[in-house]
Amino acid sequence: MTDTHDLRDWLVALRTPGLGPGGLRELLAEHAGRMSDALAVVYRQPGNAGEAARRWLEQPDEARLAEDMAWLAQPGHRLLRCTDEDFPPPLETIPQPPVALFVAGDAALLLHPQVAIVGARRASPAGLGNARAFARALGQAGLLVTSGMADGIDGAAHLAALDAGLPTVAVVGTGPDRVYPRKHHALAQRIVAGGALVSEFSPGTAARADHFPRRNRIIAGLSLGTLVIEAGLQSGSLITARLAGEQGREVFALPGSIHNSLARGCHRLIRDGARLVEEPGEVVEALAPAARALGSELALRLSAPSATTAAPAAAVDGGRHADPQYRRLLDALGHDPVPLDELVARTGQPAAELSSMLLMLELEGRVGTLPGNRYQRLAG
Incomplete structure (x- = not known):
């Protein structure tokens, strides 16, 4: 349980002028993750943060902080901090990693192997069709589709995953309570x-405008690879692809007609070393080793005595076999392969919640995944 005073310190820190993620992480490292001690140092010695930081810490905007706390008090809302055990491991290895993330929905999904699908806002009908087909197939293969909730390719990828009964992650360039573009409220x-x-x-x-490159580094950082479907030469999707490459992630691009200006960005990526792909299976095959490595890292983390995850408390404290929800899920699995939508029907639990539980069971070696987004209970 997060201490209210500690949470307030984090909210104060995230709004402190001149104190970005890098500076906060350095201070936290120096003070064993204690945000109150880190802020005390900034107040006494503003340094690079400047006098604006001292003035804010001396008299923070209580109305704004109250709004932050009110947002976090809503069901399903969370501040996921870099000091939390379930902070996504892939983000720790990127340049300028975020210090905290506001999450609305299932934060446990950020531990799943992800693939970013990005592309043009003014995409062609063919591009939108490709985004939908790849998102659906990659999601059914066990890769969580992540994008930026922008118009065009992003929105099509999110919708395709949701329409297939699969979870999806959107990283946005606004506060978590704002929607951009506005047409995407639903x-x-x-x-x-x-x-x-x-x-x-x-x-x-x-x-x-400057928020979106920052958002793009998180999209690329959360994902094992980034797939670009249609992009002009000035597209923001090329920024995401570049960041993915700099982060050591796979970059994929769909080729297109030489007469289509929205194919030029993808062709440039391919010339620069991105993988040319024509079907989802090529992406799945390329990312399989990274997905296995991520699973092994999470399994080690979960097996540590101090490990905690976003799983229900009873599952952590008494073992997942002792939790009624997990027992019901294992009973519903039986011993034959079962697709996720069938498990939703058998258990009455949301697909996103089941996906998180299945991930935990898979990391424990009690459940295996099969093609077609199917799951099978393993012996033991």
């Missing part, structure tokens, strides 16, 4: 209900 609600909406920015933060 989509945002569906993502929160069947996946997770993630933001590095405090509630109330409006869209700004």
Whole structure:
């Protein structure tokens, strides 16, 4: 349980002028993760943060902090901090990793192996069709589709996953309580209900041009690979692809007609070393080793005596076999392969919640995954 005073310290820190993720992480490392001690140092010695930081710490905007706390008090809302055990491991290895994320929905999904699907906002009908087909197939193969909830390719990928009964993750360039573009209000609600909406920015933060490259580094960082479907030469999707490459992640691109200006960005990526792909199976095959490595890392973390995850408390404290929800899920699995939608029907639990539980069981070696988003109970 997060201490209220400690949570308030984090909210104060995230709004402190001149104190970015890098500075906060350095201070936390120096003070054993204690945010109150880190802020005390900034107040006494503003340093690079500047006098604006001292003034804010001396008299923070209590109305804004109250709004932050009110947002976090809502069901399914969370501040996922870099000091939490279930902070996504892939984000720890990227340049300029975020110090905390506001999450609406199922934060446990951020531990799943993810693939980013990005592309043009003004995509062609063919591009939108490819986004839907790849998102559905990759999700059914066990890769969580992650994107930026933008118009065009992003939105099509999110919708395809949700329409297939699969979770999806949206990383946004606004506060977690804002929707951009506004036309995606209904989509945002569906993502929160069947996946997770993630933001590095405090509630109330409006869209700004410089927020989107920051958002893009998180999309790329959460994902094992980034797939670009249609992009002009000036597309923001190329920024995401570049960041993915710099982070050591796989970059994939769909080729297109030489007469289509939206194919030029993908062709440039391919010339620069991105993998040319024509079908989802090629992406799945390329990312399988990284997905296995991520699973092994999470399994080690879960087996540590101090490990905690977003799983129910009873599952952590008494073993998942002692939790009624997990017992019901294992009974529903039986011993034959079962697709996720059938498990939803058998248990009456949401697909996103079942996906998180199945991940935990898979990491324990009690459940195996099969093609077609199917699961099978293993002996033992």
